[in-house]
Amino acid sequence: MHPVTKDAPSDPRDWTEEEVRARILGLKSRLGRDLLVLAHHYQRDAVVAVADAVGDSLRLAQQAALATARHIVFCGVHFMAETADILTGPGQSVILPELRAGCSMADMATPDALEWAWQRLTAVETGRVVPVTYINSAATLKAFVARHGGTVCTSSNARKILEWAFTQGEKVFFFPDEHLGRVTAYELGVPLEDMLVWDRDRDLGGHDPEAVRRARVYLWDGFCVVHQMFDVEDIAFWRQKEPGIRVIVHPECPFDLIRAADAHGSTEYLARAVDQAPPGSKWAVGTEVNLVSRLAARNPDKLVVSLSPHQAICANMYRTRPLSVLRVLEGLAAGRVENRIRVPEAVAGEARQALSRMLSLS
Numbered sequence: 001m002h003p004v005t006k007d008a009p010s011d012p013r014d015w016t017e018e019e020v021r022a023r024i025l026g027l028k029s030r031l032g033r034d035l036l037v038l039a040h041h042y043q044r045d046a047v048v049a050v051a052d053a054v055g056d057s058l059r060l061a062q063q064a065a066l067a068t069a070r071h072i073v074f075c076g077v078h079f080m081a082e083t084a085d086i087l088t089g090p091g092q093s094v095i096l097p098e099l100r101a102g103c104s105m106a107d108m109a110t111p112d113a114l115e116w117a118w119q120r121l122t123a124v125e126t127g128r129v130v131p132v133t134y135i136n137s138a139a140t141l142k143a144f145v146a147r148h149g150g151t152v153c154t155s156s157n158a159r160k161i162l163e164w165a166f167t168q169g170e171k172v173f174f175f176p177d178e179h180l181g182r183v184t185a186y187e188l189g190v191p192l193e194d195m196l197v198w199d200r201d202r203d204l205g206g207h208d209p210e211a212v213r214r215a216r217v218y219l220w221d222g223f224c225v226v227h228q229m230f231d232v233e234d235i236a237f238w239r240q241k242e243p244g245i246r247v248i249v250h251p252e253c254p255f256d257l258i259r260a261a262d263a264h265g266s267t268e269y270l271a272r273a274v275d276q277a278p279p280g281s282k283w284a285v286g287t288e289v290n291l292v293s294r295l296a297a298r299n300p301d302k303l304v305v306s307l308s309p310h311q312a313i314c315a316n317m318y319r320t321r322p323l324s325v326l327r328v329l330e331g332l333a334a335g336r337v338e339n340r341i342r343v344p345e346a347v348a349g350e351a352r353q354a355l356s357r358m359l360s361l362s
């Protein structure tokens with residue numbers, strides 16, 4: 001049993017963090033195996049502390065696919081809960097504690113804009129184009145890639161997925177993150193001059209048909225506001241201040257920053273690199289600050305700093321508070337499934353094909 005203070009104020013907003021945590025843990029014990037709480041690495045510490053599993057998009061998608069719990073409370077953003085809903089069975093529900101937690105990158109590629117781009121692109125004689133969507137996208141985009149022989153990738157498996165895509169066609173249309181697409185294709189040997197940035201608001205992405213014909217990779221002009229914050233000057237600053245420091249960044253960062261860093265990789269990669277490093281080593285990490293602070297706290301024998309002097313915080317992830325989790329758990333304990341995320345089966349069926357293909361290639 002987790003004790004709850006007897007004389008707690010009646011307004012939950014006045015409860016202490018400890019009080020909320022104790023109530024969440026009490027409800028988790030009560031709901032038992034009916035409940036699984038998943039949290040993304042970019043969630044606040046107090047949310048991560050009550051999760052059953054913490055991971056990046058790939059790890060959480062795999063956890064959701066294997067889950068047997070009736071209810072999955074997904075502490076992350078909307079597209080992640082959609083993915084979990086697609087991968088779970090009909091008797092399971094996926095709950096997003098904060099319905100306003102979207103992802104600005106995912107919102108940069110709408111189904112209408114993508115359909116228009118695809119029609120215009122494939123009207124030009126280009127050879128076979130394989131569409132690949134980053135997992136940070138709406139379920140409708142995942143369904144789109146399934147319909148057109150493509151698949152989904154995460155930052156952990158982007159290289160494998162693009163390798164596969166180039167066995168299926170001569171060209172790749174990558175969306176919505178321009179930066180992940182560029183660095184992955186570049187490292188597979190595609191020169192920068194063979195890539196086009198697709199301006200989503202302009203006909204043929206703002207290019208003439210000949211340029212479209214020549215290109216091998218089309219990069220949707222979407223980006224992550226958090227990972228755009230880092231600057232090459234930040235790298236110079238830390239190298240001068242802390243000689244020997246290793247700079248590691250997420251592949252959603254701009255290309256010149258990734259090239260100037262010592263290494264880049266998914267959120268899981270960044271966490272592992274720091275956790276497994278020898279004592280006394282120094283790290284400047286270019287990703288969301290909640291994860292970097294947690295890495296610093298659990299590695300007191302190393303120097304771990306955020307690469308940026310600014311607060312590189314994902315406002316979308318930050319919307320989920322322990323109180324948001326408590327509210328949906330109270331609903332479940334009372335027999336109400338609140339904040340359920342449901343992808344219509346017509347979309348989910350196709351999106352599932354694309355995600356299953358990704359998971360089998362990962």
Ligand code: SF4
Binds near residue numbers: 103226
């Ligand atoms: S960190 Fe960027 S890509 Fe990830 S959820 Fe936040 S806005 Fe979206």
